[in-house]
Amino acid sequence: MAQQSPSPTASSEQKEKKGQLGPWLCWAVVFADIGTSIYYVPGILYKTVNALSGFFVFLTMVVFILLTFKYVEVTYRFPQGGGVVTVAARALNRWFGALGGMFILVDYFLTAAISCLSGILYLSVVIPALGPQHVAIGFPITVWITLLLLLLLGVLNWIGVSESAKVSMVAAIIAFVSDLAILFTVFTHLTFMQFLALFPQMFSTHNMSPVTILVGFAGSFLAFSGLESISQLSPVMKLPRSKVGRSALFLVVLTIGLTSPLLTMLSTLLLPHAASNDVLSSQIISLLAGKWGGPFLQTEVAISASALLVFASNTAIIGSYHVFMALSNMEFFPQWLLKRNTLRGTPHFSIAMATLVPIAVLLVVHGNINVLGDMYAFGLLGAFSLTCISMDIVRLRARKIRARLSKKIDDPQKLEHAVALEENAQENEQQLSNPIESLKDIQPEDNPEQKRQPVPSQQPEIEGPWTRSTPNFVLGILTTLLVLLAWGTNLVAKPLATAFGGSVAVLGMIIAYVNYKRARKKGRVAVLTTGVESDFPAQVLAVLATDDPTNEEIIDTALAPDAPNPVVFLYLGNQKEEEQIEAFRLMEAHIDDIQAKEILGRVNARAVERDIDCRFVYREQNAQAIEEVWQSTHPKDTILSHKQAALLDGHQTSLVPAGSIANDEQVVHLQSIKN
Incomplete structure (x- = not known):
């Protein structure tokens, strides 16, 4: 008699326990990315809005919180991961998914460049010989070291060295504790009245015109780059994703809210000379630490910031080469990007592209971190905008279906199942002829032999009351409008970002079109492999x-x-x-x-x-x-x-x-x- 294998349910439970991320590890991955923005944002923002930098980060924090509502929903509606690529492809079509991939590539390229460069600039606080004032062969020595470091990261990825959530946890804790230590030293040397006096100081040096408000609001989104990484963690989240995602992003909002706006405000107001200096503004958080914390805290922040920024740069390289591979798998990019070397089994061509593009960008801008900051906005806000629009479409589709079917179905469980069936069909441009009839296929709960047993990790989770609510839908529309306003402002106010990001996106879409048409001529249409969907009405x-x-x-x-x-x-x-x-x-x-x-x-x-x-x-x-x-x-x-x-x-x-x-x-x- 053949030995019986374990049941599918038991096997699935074993898989769920292996390598899954809870709220704290998800927070760590996101904070290790988003938490590094504070090291270069104050100096970049100060060049645009001066002492108002902190005010605009406080202002944009409100939109950031609204954005987290949508990204939580992305994690459990799309458990296969993929972020904006998946969301846009499902809500609109595969071409918008490809466009989302181009946006996120622009974001990753600039993240890799600006994070790595900032890491070296912070290290120069400890080792002045690495500073940008030293020039060799036409470029600051800082730029040459950054280029070598990016090449080293590319080699490490070729070897197969990758990041883990536990490493991110260590990095996130170091970053957060360092931020708190800086705030503690500042507030032990400022009286409450002195702190309150900083607020009118913010508004005394700059005219609050409508243009200033728009430019400051749009530019301060740079302080929150990294939020999109939560949607990439869906496949490795513990269940239920809705609970884990909410908890993780609550921790992100709490920790970012306690640190980023205050550090931006304090650094630009207490160190105005450093904020206005091209070199010192790139080290301003370390200098703030040293103002009252002494050389020890200044050195600790400089070293930890340097390490964390390089860590964030490596994360961007990993993310971008996976996007290259994903778009190649979807027949949008050439197939040679998927080739793996026989020695290490890593996709060397994709890794090379993910490394060489940031290097080229750094060379073109001569390592000017302010120029890199100006270029950043296109991809980041483009990805945010496309995700927001797509989620609004998904929500609207579900609301319309629910409103129609609720008149015919009284049972809440069957109603949700019918909504999921028809919503899934509409996403694929297929209309079920009679979703009510399809409910006959639902197996009775009291018949365990005929009950469906889906693999939990592959299932989109049922919407909760808040997700279905009208206030949430209205807040979602408001969030989309605010993000589109920021993106539209940056398209006009930052022509360099528009030129670079637009060129990369257009070039990428041309390549995608040519490759897709070539595959169609060969009788192939790219396959998007999915998790198993229990609500898909398979015959x-x-x-x-x-x-x-x-x-x-x-x-x-x-x-x-x-x-x-x-x-x-x-x-x-x-x-x-x-x-x-x-x-x-x-x-x-x-x-x-x-x-x-x-x-x-x-x-x-x-x-x-x-x-x-x-x-x-x-x-x-x-x-x-x-x-x-x-x-x-x-x-x-x-x-x-x-x-x-x-x-x-x-x-x-x-x-x-x-x-x-x-x-x-x-x-x-x-x-x-x-x-």
Whole structure:
């Protein structure tokens, strides 16, 4: 008797416990990114709005809090991750997803450049010989060291050295404790009345004209760059994501709110000479620490800031090369970007692009950190804007469906299921003919043998009362308008950012169009592999496998003109599932299996031609994968080869062969439920 495998539910629970991030680790990853902005933002902002820098960071903090509401929702609506790429592709179409990828690339390129350069500038507080006043071969020595450091980070990524959430936790704690230490030393030397006197001082040196308000508001978003990283953590969050995401971003708001506005205000008002100096403004937080904390605190902040900024630069390189790979997997970028070297197994071409572009940017601007700061706004606010618009569309779609179906369905649980079914169909430009009828497929709760057993980590979570509420919807629209106002202001006020970011985005979209059309001519349409969606109304599950001679017949059977649809295609390949779960990786385009991409691309092209709604799931080859996906999608018919059916022999399964299919045929249909 064959040994029974563990049940799908038990296996899924084991996977959930492995490598998942709770609220504190999610906070650490986000704060280690967003918390480093304070080291260079005060000096950059001061060049634009002088003493009003702190005021505008306080003002923009309100919009930042509103943005967190939307990003929490992104984490649990789109558990496969991908951030703006996934959200825009689902809410609008794949081309807006590609545009979101271009925006985030611009953001990552400039983050890598500005963070690494700032790290060296802070280190020059301790080692003055590294300062920008020393010039070699036409460039400050600071620039040469930054370029070498970026090359070193590229080499480390080629070797395969990556970041972990635990390392981020250490970095985040160091940054937060250092920030608190600075605030403590300042407030022990300022009386309460002296602190209050700083507020009128902010408004005494600059005219508060409408233009100043708009420019200051738009420019201060730089202080909150890094929020988008929370959406990349969805695949590795503990469940429920809605609770973990809310807790993590509450911690982010609390820690950023306690530090960033106050440090910006205090550094620019207490050290106006340093804030106005091109060199000292890039070290201003360390200088603020030394004002009353002495050489020890100044040195500690300089060293920790340097290390954290280099850490943030490496995070940006990791993020950007994963975006390159994701866009290549979606047939938008050339396939050579996916090639991995035989020595280390890392995508050397993507890593090279992610490293060389920031280097080129630094050389063009001669390492001027203020110019880099001005260039930053396009990609950051572009990604924020596209995410906000897409989430508003998703929310509006759900509200319309819920309002219509609530007149016909009294049961709240069935109502939410029906809304999810129709919303999912509309996202893929397919309208269910009768979503009420589809409720008949919902298995009774008191029948455990027929109850769906989805894999928890792959399921979008049901909306809560606040998510569905009108106040939340109105606040979401307001957030979108404010972010669009900031982006529009920067498009006009910062022409260099518009020129650089717009050029990168346009060039990227041209490359995407050419590559996509080339793939279509070859009979391929890029596949967005997804997590298993229990609310996807699958009629057929078609199982394909590496080097399986019956693949073509299974595809023909599943996509036959008279065959039922929608269809879920499960591809059983050789790529390890553990390799698919990685923070900062776009999970919707994670297939590195060349044969799988070729086959699924051809399947998708045929499905698009015949207007058949499909999903594509990639799993490591084993019988349990078939069982898990079947339990999640619960199709009426499962089509697979005799070889794959044999894998189920002796495996604990709910599937048995349908009696209407002869055993001597090439493919087997499994559609009965074992009693």
